[in-house]
Amino acid sequence: MGIKIALAGNPNSGKTTLFNALTGSNQFVGNWPGVTVEKKEGRLKDQKDVTITDLPGIYSLSPYTLEEVVARNYLIQERPDAILNIVDGTNLERNLYLTTQLLELGIPVVVAVNMIDVVKKNGDQIHLQPLAEALSCEVVAISALKQTGIKEAAALAVQLAQTHKALPPGHRFSSNVETVLDQIITQLPSDIPLAMQRFYAIKLFERDDKIASTMSAAVNVEALTKKTEEKLDEDAESIITNERYNFISSIIHQCYAKKNKSRMSVS
Numbered sequence: 262m263g264i265k266i267a268l269a270g271n272p273n274s275g276k277t278t279l280f281n282a283l284t285g286s287n288q289f290v291g292n293w294p295g296v297t298v299e300k301k302e303g304r305l306k307d308q309k310d311v312t313i314t315d316l317p318g319i320y321s322l323s324p325y326t327l328e329e330v331v332a333r334n335y336l337i338q339e340r341p342d343a344i345l346n347i348v349d350g351t352n353l354e355r356n357l358y359l360t361t362q363l364l365e366l367g368i369p370v371v372v373a374v375n376m377i378d379v380v381k382k383n384g385d386q387i388h389l390q391p392l393a394e395a396l397s398c399e400v401v402a403i404s405a406l407k408q409t410g411i412k413e414a415a416a417l418a419v420q421l422a423q424t425h426k427a428l429p430p431g432h433r434f435s436s437n438v439e440t441v442l443d444q445i446i447t448q449l450p451s452d453i454p455l456a457m458q459r460f461y462a463i464k465l466f467e468r469d470d471k472i473a474s475t476m477s478a479a480v481n482v483e484a485l486t487k488k489t490e491e492k493l494d495e496d497a498e499s500i501i502t503n504e505r506y507n508f509i510s511s512i513i514h515q516c517y518a519k520k521n522k523s524r525m526s527v528s
């Protein structure tokens with residue numbers, strides 16, 4: 262059986278450029294089931310047994326847009342062997358919001374930091390090793406446009422796909438949240454794979470009904486969620502979102518060296 266790799270990233274991160282560079286003319290275009298969102302698949306140029314599925318451009322795995330629902334349904338139901346997550350290196354902070362969520366799916370992830378040509382031209386620096394350590398996944402710098410680093414990124418994704426081993430995400434929530442997630446995990450139906458338990462627990466805590474309805478048995482975590490909300494004086498979804506942003510801003514602090522920090526906008 263061939264290897265399935267999903268290409269995921271924010272709109273405008275360079276996903277189409279990378280997809281075209283990796284697959285060339287080996288592409289098939291269709292629609293995602295039941296919706297008119299375009300689905301593109303292609304075979305890796307030098308490795309025809311590797312299929313790359315281009316997911317819709319998304320900012321999050323929340324249930325609020327059709328593109329996000331299509332993308333996450335694919336990731337949950339089809340479980341690709343690896344995710345190649347393209348992020349715009351000139352907009353790292355915003356792009357990593359999706360990355361933190363992809364890392365919770367228990368699928369191996371390679372983060373390809375794109376637009377590295379622009380980052381360098383601006384005189385900025387991204388420290389890849391600390392970024393990889395903070396996220397707990399492979400990180401490669403690429404330029405999809407100039408076609409640098411892309412073979413290495415794809416080869417790493419193929420290599421991880423063959424091992425099927427995802428590392429636990431580097432990001433941990435605050436102890437109150439981790440406690441409630443652990444409690445929710447004990448209630449999940451037994452058919453949910455171990456590697457996906459964390460993703461499901463977070464989604465149930467966020468009251469994501471669409472995810473809850475895909476589970477083989479109903480789980481009621483309302484009392485647990487309410488208790489945590491009262492303790493932290495914030496609604497569950499905001500708790501998760503804010504903690505993700507705090508984590509990302511600490512990563513940016515360590516990993517992104519801006520040449521001109523005080524550059525002021527003149528527009």
Ligand code: BGO
Pocket residue numbers: 270271272273274275276277278279318375376377378379403404405406407
């Ligand atoms: C235009 N480096 C640079 N410098 N640009 C890149 C890179 C890179 O590594 N990768 C992508 N781009 P998409 P989504 C454009 O189209 O692949 C550029 O949405 C223009 N077009 O060329 O479409 C890429 O699929 C006119 O830029 O992203 C594209 O994720 C002027 O980033 C844009 C300037 O890439 C988005 C740029 C008519």
